[in-house]
Amino acid sequence: MSPTVQPPSSVMTLARRAKPWVFVACLLPLVLLMWDGFGGALSANPIEDITHRTGDWALRLLLLALAVTPLRRLTGVAALGSFRRMLGLFAFFYTLLHFSTYLVLDFFFAFDLIWDDIVERRYVTAGVAGFLMLVPLALTSTTKMIRRLGGARWRRLHRLAYVAAIAAVVHYLWLVKIDIGPPLLYAGCLAVLLGFRLWYRLVPQGLPRTVTSENTGPST
Numbered sequence: 001m002s003p004t005v006q007p008p009s010s011v012m013t014l015a016r017r018a019k020p021w022v023f024v025a026c027l028l029p030l031v032l033l034m035w036d037g038f039g040g041a042l043s044a045n046p047i048e049d050i051t052h053r054t055g056d057w058a059l060r061l062l063l064l065a066l067a068v069t070p071l072r073r074l075t076g077v078a079a080l081g082s083f084r085r086m087l088g089l090f091a092f093f094y095t096l097l098h099f100s101t102y103l104v105l106d107f108f109f110a111f112d113l114i115w116d117d118i119v120e121r122r123y124v125t126a127g128v129a130g131f132l133m134l135v136p137l138a139l140t141s142t143t144k145m146i147r148r149l150g151g152a153r154w155r156r157l158h159r160l161a162y163v164a165a166i167a168a169v170v171h172y173l174w175l176v177k178i179d180i181g182p183p184l185l186y187a188g189c190l191a192v193l194l195g196f197r198l199w200y201r202l203v204p205q206g207l208p209r210t211v212t213s214e215n216t217g218p219s220t
Helices: 008-038 046-075 078-106 111-120 122-139 143-149 151-158 160-175 181-202
Strands: none
Touching: 008 046, 008 078, 046 078, 046 160, 046 181, 078 122, 111 122, 122 151, 122 160, 143 151, 151 160, 160 181
């Protein structure tokens, strides 16, 4: 059964009104982390706390960004696509905080030691690879860059988000030594999101149309 949707104008109005709240929600983990840091509520190893919490939210927001297109296609509500860029940029923001914690607080710019760590520890290798793949995606996230690259080339480039998400999940899975439940949960979510995209390519007629023809940018 096709989903019941609101008229396009109402949907776009709701999307515009929801954007500030989504923005605040994306900032909230950082606010809570700072609150705990200044309030002395972190553990005896605060650097580890900061590393884990920024990494967790980087992966969560990246998966949420990848979930926008499937939700848009399943519900037929094209306005959902307007949240994709914001979620993706916040995913990069938390990834940058995660990597900066490693770079500055863990090693204090000791690049020789950092290089040895990247080479010797496979979970670090996977994490740095995922971060480097997200950098060009963040740099080309603007409307101007989409126009400069062209929709087709931009879409091909931004498929790196799938590989970056796989690298992030592998990074998490190789990092943990005892409780592999959380990384396996993220791996399952990613498998569903990537499986949906494969299914959509193979059976595009099985999904409802979007409710509006308004251009919401290239899909990922």
